[in-house]
Amino acid sequence: MKKITLLLILMTISYGYSQNTIDFETGTTGAAWTWTTFIPEVNAFTDVIANPVAGGINNTANVAIITGDATGEVWGGLGIESGHPAGTPVVSPADMAPITFSTSNAYVKMMVYQVGFAAPVRLKFAGVTNASAGEVEVNNTVFDQWVELEFNMSSYIGLEQMDQIIILPSYAPRGSAHTIYVDNISFSALPPPPTPSDAPEAPTEDAITDNVISVYSEAAGYTQIPNDGFNDFGASTLTLETIAGNEVLKYANLDFTGLVFYNNQIDASATNTLHLDVWQPDNKIFRVKLVDYGPGPGPITEHEIVFTNPNAAEWVAYDIPLTDFPGVNTANIAQLILSKVPAGGDLYVDNIYFYDKFIPPALTSFSYDFESDLSGFDLGSNPGDVGPGTTLNQVVNPYSGVTNPDTSANINTSSNVAELVGINDASYTHPEVIIPEKLDLSAGDKGFSIMVRGPRSVPVKFKIEGGAAQDFDQTYTDVGNWQKLTYDFSSNTSSNNNKVVVFFDIEQAASGTASDDIFQFDNIEFGTLASLGTNNIEFETFKVFPNPTQNVWNVNTNKQVLNSIQIFDILGKQVLTLNPNASNVVIDATKLSNGIYFAKINTDKGSSILKLIKK
Template structure:
């Protein structure tokens, strides 16, 4: 057992300092620039000049051509966009270099915007035999720099360096190290390999960088980018005015309120979809949310005594919620008692609308309490970790009396039979039925069908006995019917 543990530790350490190919020029090329070249240097992504060799068989490489009219110390700089070099422990960078002429090359690493070390330069020699793998050891600094001591985003290649391994005080660049006296040199590089370090935090710099999919968001390092709904949820069914009390939404007239508040640092705004508005809510703190108040309206309280159900549509952006988060809706009674329903949303799909329609009898707190003196309707988030991840969106928060029973339903344009049933319900309509969604009493969708016919059969054999609600949609709108499974 001790031997196994010891080997595991060694393997872990070895992997921790392993090198990665940070740039192979096969995808999008990194940002580059040539300097001190008098405008004539070239950096080009080209086809591999020799794919028959045993060192580098990749399809594309980077060509660097110096300008004979530029300064001898002209250089080509590459800015790594994703992984950057960590030279704190292993300070060696290997590069495949192609040249048909013997040449010396100076490489210099610079921290750039994503690194943290001091500039460091070192050199290596190429034998002029085509592709060769050169090792640049930055513990052996050159050109007046110190040893590498951190992380680096930029690497610069100086093809006209001419003093590998020596102490250079002047004439370090061919042919003479004199300004304006240079030479024409072509090298091709590929497969820049070093220990990779995670880029520094750039998620608030206002720049699209380090793999971000949008400025300061997305990619491997930043929070997910905003992904709000592309439209509102399904329009609620037509209901008589005395069968619904609307808190928020465009489908029904909203009940008069004498106040709207946020709490716990919540931020609320509206998004307008051609006149159909929804609420966008950000809740950075545990228990934060919003509330509608009914203290001074006429009548003073919100009377929900004739209502049987509460309805809410919500949409979570990104991850639905932090682990353990519960989405809570509360109706606070005039004596301070909460009539409360909790929704555990951690397992729900993100970036889609969820429709919850729940009977008061299924509420978690005080389900049988009188509902004739409601002073506040509250929506909040509570979680084990104390934080909500990502904004969420609300629409169609209302209470209703689910009056579409069997008798009323059969006299309308829809008819359902048998109801109750032990096997299946048959739904008939005078017009095309486009969608049927069946929910249990807790508002959970248990099945849906898209018949596009005037008649549809709904198999209830797999359902437990109890009450269900079917939302039937067609060309003339939608309606909800109560179904009973025996």
């Protein structure tokens, strides 16, 4: 790391530090240390100066000042660190006498004054061999006044002695130069961890109707099954605690524990969900593992579910589908293992039971017509899904009623439709809808259709997500008119997808004309292909050759009479029209430029789009 070294005060270095407050006063800790700033590119600077903003909670004489130029880096590139033998510059002995963190000193407070801005502040320590437990961040929302921030450094407990302090007083991008004052860094005992003051919500599952197998719960009507211990291994201590009149399990200082059923294996094969209520004072990773022993001795299969960043200091109800434990034989469950990462801290648990959760049957058909509202459709929420001008709204159908100028074969007379503005404002701009019941494509005969209207020809990608994701492309070519696009998903036999996504001209740049990036869509339908009507005649009824071609395309069919064929270029401009009234036709491509074209083929049974290539 590139650094600038600044010797603050030329005097004998004090290293008799013993967890005293770092107050930057003359002759006391901090003032005579060899501080180092980060990253010369931001012209970082630090010094010990007379307190220029004395008042409020801080009237001490001296403070540390840290300044840095503007930067777009998220982490700000601004910080100071004290000297120690394992650092740069090498200071021996260390500015800060080695300290071993424990519960009696791991609560660190620091006064900060951010001039004209408020940003997160981070604190870090490094050990005698440069080991560290990393930075701890506190979000500051106060500017132009002294504020005391509190840092829980309990993650350093049990590590080697620390002899360096690192302060990052502005952990954010800066549009202008920042100035920060720091003072009065103190060490005190950790406050006692919070404990639950309320009980979890009582279970609502019926013991009989929902086939409840209760491992631990006081719910009315539940009968607890036999067990062989609720804390069979691990270093935690198990006690029964009464909270708001409700008895719960408390695992103190949990690393991992096992609720075991060696001689009374759980047969949960008639259920589909594991429920448990959990309260923990922190948001450490929480893990749940099921182990089945099968019909014989010894572990057979196991699987663990990991919950990252769970809510802290509140009851969290987990309803885990047993299908999330692949490979586990739920007829022979012998262990339920709970653990926290990193280890340590308490865990309260209640209402542990298996049950047969009612799951609404997956849909075999649906229709969205946008007559009353957007029917749950919304813009995507991931990076790259929405641009600065992207909107999704319900609008009046410009082509409806008896005055509809749309002369296509699939006139849309709906009163209201959905409109997506800015289809290329971002790479993956799209509307989407969540379908809680999920989609049942298991019959192998399903598809989707959508009506589209826009100012130019674009590919329209229709995608299903959430399970066995799949997508297909069709091209909108009937510029200015409503066109029905049908997508054949019969190759997908899944029943676990729960999202529909539609992309218009995916990953392409904006057209440059705002009005050319506004598209409307309507009447999204899911069902059997036979029920969706036609814009697509099944492609196997056509033979197109050669494709690509240099001269002509031959289109043959033995099943349909080709009433008319319209040829469009990639921009949606019609370049050729034929009226063969026959089952075979030759399309002359000699006068067309090389590129991609789309043929809209109209028959008595509907229309279909074919992609043609001229080389």
